[in-house]
Amino acid sequence: MDALVIKNLEKKFGDIEILKTINLEVKQGEFVSLLGPSGCGKTTTLRIIAGLLDATSGEVYINGVNVADVPVHKRNNGMVFQNYALFPHMTVAQNIEYGLKQHKISRAERRKKVREGMELVHLEYLAGRYPKQLSGGQQQRVALARALVLQPNLLLLDEPLSNLDARLREEMQMEIRNIQKKLNVTTIFVTHDQKEALSMSDKVAVMNKGIIEQYGTPEELYDNPKTEFVSTFIGYSNLIRGVVSTKDEHRMLLETNYGKVQIPLQDGLETGSRILGLLRPERIRLKKTFGSDLNCIRCTVIERVYAGSSIRYTVKTITDQNVVVTVIAPDESNNLSVGEEGCIQWLAQNMNLIEVNDEETD
Amino acid sequence: MRKRKEKRVPILLRIAVSLALIYILAPILVIIGSSFASVANLTFPPKGFSLRWYQEYFKDTGWLNATWISIKLAMIATACTVLLGSLSAYGIEKSKHRNMWLSFFTTPLTIPTIISGLALLQFYNFLEVERNFWAILSGHIVFVTPFVTRTMYTSFYRFNHSIEEASWVMGAGKVKTFLLIVLPAVKSGLMSSVFFAFITSFSNLTISIFLATGKNITLPIKIYTSASFDPTPVLSAISTIIIIITITVMMVMKHFGDHE
Ligand SMILES: Nc1ncnc2c1ncn2[C@@H]1O[C@H](COP(=O)(O)OP(=O)(O)O)[C@@H](O)[C@H]1O
Ligand SMILES: [Mg+2]
Numbered sequence: 001m002d003a004l005v006i007k008n009l010e011k012k013f014g015d016i017e018i019l020k021t022i023n024l025e026v027k028q029g030e031f032v033s034l035l036g037p038s039g040c041g042k043t044t045t046l047r048i049i050a051g052l053l054d055a056t057s058g059e060v061y062i063n064g065v066n067v068a069d070v071p072v073h074k075r076n077n078g079m080v081f082q083n084y085a086l087f088p089h090m091t092v093a094q095n096i097e098y099g100l101k102q103h104k105i106s107r108a109e110r111r112k113k114v115r116e117g118m119e120l121v122h123l124e125y126l127a128g129r130y131p132k133q134l135s136g137g138q139q140q141r142v143a144l145a146r147a148l149v150l151q152p153n154l155l156l157l158d159e160p161l162s163n164l165d166a167r168l169r170e171e172m173q174m175e176i177r178n179i180q181k182k183l184n185v186t187t188i189f190v191t192h193d194q195k196e197a198l199s200m201s202d203k204v205a206v207m208n209k210g211i212i213e214q215y216g217t218p219e220e221l222y223d224n225p226k227t228e229f230v231s232t233f234i235g236y237s238n239l240i241r242g243v244v245s246t247k248d249e250h251r252m253l254l255e256t257n258y259g260k261v262q263i264p265l266q267d268g269l270e271t272g273s274r275i276l277g278l279l280r281p282e283r284i285r286l287k288k289t290f291g292s293d294l295n296c297i298r299c300t301v302i303e304r305v306y307a308g309s310s311i312r313y314t315v316k317t318i319t320d321q322n323v324v325v326t327v328i329a330p331d332e333s334n335n336l337s338v339g340e341e342g343c344i345q346w347l348a349q350n351m352n353l354i355e356v357n358d359e360e361t362d
Numbered sequence: 363m364r365k366r367k368e369k370r371v372p373i374l375l376r377i378a379v380s381l382a383l384i385y386i387l388a389p390i391l392v393i394i395g396s397s398f399a400s401v402a403n404l405t406f407p408p409k410g411f412s413l414r415w416y417q418e419y420f421k422d423t424g425w426l427n428a429t430w431i432s433i434k435l436a437m438i439a440t441a442c443t444v445l446l447g448s449l450s451a452y453g454i455e456k457s458k459h460r461n462m463w464l465s466f467f468t469t470p471l472t473i474p475t476i477i478s479g480l481a482l483l484q485f486y487n488f489l490e491v492e493r494n495f496w497a498i499l500s501g502h503i504v505f506v507t508p509f510v511t512r513t514m515y516t517s518f519y520r521f522n523h524s525i526e527e528a529s530w531v532m533g534a535g536k537v538k539t540f541l542l543i544v545l546p547a548v549k550s551g552l553m554s555s556v557f558f559a560f561i562t563s564f565s566n567l568t569i570s571i572f573l574a575t576g577k578n579i580t581l582p583i584k585i586y587t588s589a590s591f592d593p594t595p596v597l598s599a600i601s602t603i604i605i606i607i608t609i610t611v612m613m614v615m616k617h618f619g620d621h622e
Binding site for chain 2: 050051052071072073074075076077078079081082083085086087088089098099102103146147150156
């Protein structure tokens, strides 16, 4: 049974449709990120799961139970807010104990769990402090411990790391992930930071304007983006737009803004089909020499950023398109300087293809 | 606590501030001084020193009755207005059209008190309500509640609502959360509401005077009539007692406020 199932969830504020048919399935123990730009509806989704907001339509099932009629305080979820939301008039230990008291857990049991909770996030030595005497990172840990001691059905985190500095953020990413694995707690993690989502999650739901554009493992999303939005929001993609010009039993040729491009034979595409091709910078090879092979496009280097283990080039093709190319472990044959001419080339199967519907083009 | 940077204050400014302070405090000093005088007419500087006016106050059942009525009024009015005002402020802050509701609930603040008093009198006459202690009390409640509503609204508005939501998610119902999380968080607003509700009711003359009868003379009414028809240093003694109590309460509150 899935720990969380969301079916056709829709949310309107007044007349404005903020969420449009959200569907999501999360297995027990999975770490799932809701990733998307600010304002796309991540927090709204999380608050509906928690029970802090009512859906306009659609259902939420937690461990198989439709929670439409279960009020927020009966759902037994753990939540960590962006501003931590610790109770200012309670000490660290009292903050952690609060939820246990609400669940009518005996005093002896409570004391044991509070101690375990503080050990989990390495805060035993701060038990008697008040929240305003703690640093941001420490408050974050208390908020996490407070949510986890309840052994929640779901752990819900709303951009919990966005107020921390970069170094602390990376440390907390690792720590949250380790604790999550140790306790095997099903986790929904909201973030707008694609690196964070990719590095922490089992699965990522990429959201945009109230819909989930794609739901999959980090590898699937990176290697096989299904929409233009996903391909540009996660990592960088060069966009190739074109029309199928030739199709025979061996190959397909596209007429594109990069020139003539060959792609593997595809069902469903006919001469005249409009295509969007997505090409990752590190999937492109840059060479000093150029022949007349297919998918070999002449270009001039216009920018070169050296980063030790890799070099990032921006090149201009003879068709006047800027293309970003990352050369990993550069050597003699592909170390070009600005102004130098060369050629970019890629394997046909390394380009992701999205068929463009006519109504989407304008 | 951070130490404030010492700054040299220009001498002229110091003089101006001192003069202003003297101007504000002088009448109070006159009252305190004259309460210890040994002669009967209200003069300044006071002649002699005695506690006879304090003794007279504590012997006079008329003064004591009036004081007791005012204390009872202020205590019950404080309890009722803080409860009503806090709950309405909480509701207003949560509502969709909070500005509209806030204006509506605090309209009485814009009406001159004397008109409110008169309106209440006519309203009670119309309803044929007896003008007893409870009539005065209800008048005070109507008059004081908007002050509390406004103060508490500000507190709830500043309150970080995600701590309330955190409590709900952690398994506490709405009522429990309100008592255990919300109220402690607005403690300072509550304390100043209690203080000002009490003082406002205790010192109110304008509303009470319309609603009181001979049996229910409040302290401000008795002070007012006595000062008009029969001025005596007992008035100064009472005023001094009230001033001392007020200052003490304020200092206690400040002490607790600092340790929040
Ligand atoms: N209570 C509300 N009333 C009206 N609009 C809201 C409300 N809450 C959120 N919104 C709108 O819904 C959209 C999505 O908000 P949110 O879920 O917070 O986005 P995210 O968390 O992805 O940044 C935003 O455009 C926001 O302005
Ligand atoms: Mg958000």
